[in-house]
Amino acid sequence: MVIFSLRQMRAKELGQQQIIEGLKSHDSEIVDDFVQQFSRPLFGIILNYTKNPSDAEEILQDTLLRVIRKIDTFRQESDLWPWMKRIAINNSIMWLRKNRSIRQREVHLEDFTPQFSEDGHLEHPIFSWPVDPEDIILNTELASQLYEAIQSLPFEYRTPLVLRDIEGYPVKQIASLLGLKEATAKTRVHRARLFLREKLIKYFEGQA
Amino acid sequence: MRTLFNCKECVDLLMDYLEGNLDPEIQKKLDQHFAACPPCVKFLDSYRACSEMAQQLKDQQVRIPLELENRLKAFLKEEIKKV
Numbered sequence: 001m002v003i004f005s006l007r008q009m010r011a012k013e014l015g016q017q018q019i020i021e022g023l024k025s026h027d028s029e030i031v032d033d034f035v036q037q038f039s040r041p042l043f044g045i046i047l048n049y050t051k052n053p054s055d056a057e058e059i060l061q062d063t064l065l066r067v068i069r070k071i072d073t074f075r076q077e078s079d080l081w082p083w084m085k086r087i088a089i090n091n092s093i094m095w096l097r098k099n100r101s102i103r104q105r106e107v108h109l110e111d112f113t114p115q116f117s118e119d120g121h122l123e124h125p126i127f128s129w130p131v132d133p134e135d136i137i138l139n140t141e142l143a144s145q146l147y148e149a150i151q152s153l154p155f156e157y158r159t160p161l162v163l164r165d166i167e168g169y170p171v172k173q174i175a176s177l178l179g180l181k182e183a184t185a186k187t188r189v190h191r192a193r194l195f196l197r198e199k200l201i202k203y204f205e206g207q208a
Numbered sequence: 209m210r211t212l213f214n215c216k217e218c219v220d221l222l223m224d225y226l227e228g229n230l231d232p233e234i235q236k237k238l239d240q241h242f243a244a245c246p247p248c249v250k251f252l253d254s255y256r257a258c259s260e261m262a263q264q265l266k267d268q269q270v271r272i273p274l275e276l277e278n279r280l281k282a283f284l285k286e287e288i289k290k291v
């Protein structure tokens with residue numbers, strides 16, 4: 001017990017106050033600890049928006065720098081992590097916006113939507129979903145299929161989807177983050193889900 | 209207005225349906241449709257599964273190369289000197 005807690009102390013997770021003070025005073029030891037403690041979770045968030053490692057690294061670097069530069073504006077009574085996370089998300093979104101035309105090969109979402117008959121009935125047969133959602137934790141191939149499908153979404157759809165389903169933001173907040181009407185944000189999440197569903201069905205069918 | 213929804217109308221409203229944001233009247237219409245339409249139920253299940261799978265990605269562990277971490281540390285310490 002004692003050994004364990006000693007070890008924990010050595011692996012020291014800095015308290016919020018220490019980090020803030022350290023970053024404000026440009027304490028280089030604290031900067032090291034700050035990078036050690038936060039670069040991994042921030043990287044995880046950024047990778048949801050772009051899978052390209054060199055892009056993600058660039059966004060991460062910029063995010064960390066912004067946190068340091070803006071630390072004076074941080075309100076002490078709030079939590080540091082959500083604040084940093086928001087900077088990472090904003091940075092990712094800005095970056096994607098700037099670069100989308102260069103590298104996004106346009107996918108036509110209509111090619112990946114459910115088919116209905118003329119009177120609005122689902123065309124049969126409807127696919128039975130073969131896995132539990134939790135399976136994805138252990139099934140790395142499935143996870144990477146889903147990642148890839150998300151990455152292949154056009155920017156306009158990918159960002160709302162990531163914010164809603166991965167980050168768990170309410171639609172209202174997504175709309176304001178992206179400067180969209182709520183109805184538009186909602187439609188985009190919905191279409192993105194339909195797209196992912198069709199993509200994964202193609203994958204499952206290929207497996208069978 | 210028709211009293212029954214068809215599949216397409218239900219699929220269009222799935223997101224609000226799952227989040228419980230629909231008007232109770234509309235919600236009931238969807239429930240009625242699903243009770244009589246097994247394909248839609250399957251569709252609903254797969255739609256929900258997809259969204260839940262994405263939620264699971266949140267906890268995926270990422271690794272960060274030590275070399276990158278060192279580069280970031282060096283970069284930031286250089287930057288703070290500039291101010």
Ligand SMILES: [Zn+2]
Pocket residue numbers: 122214215216218241245247248
């Ligand atoms: Zn139906």
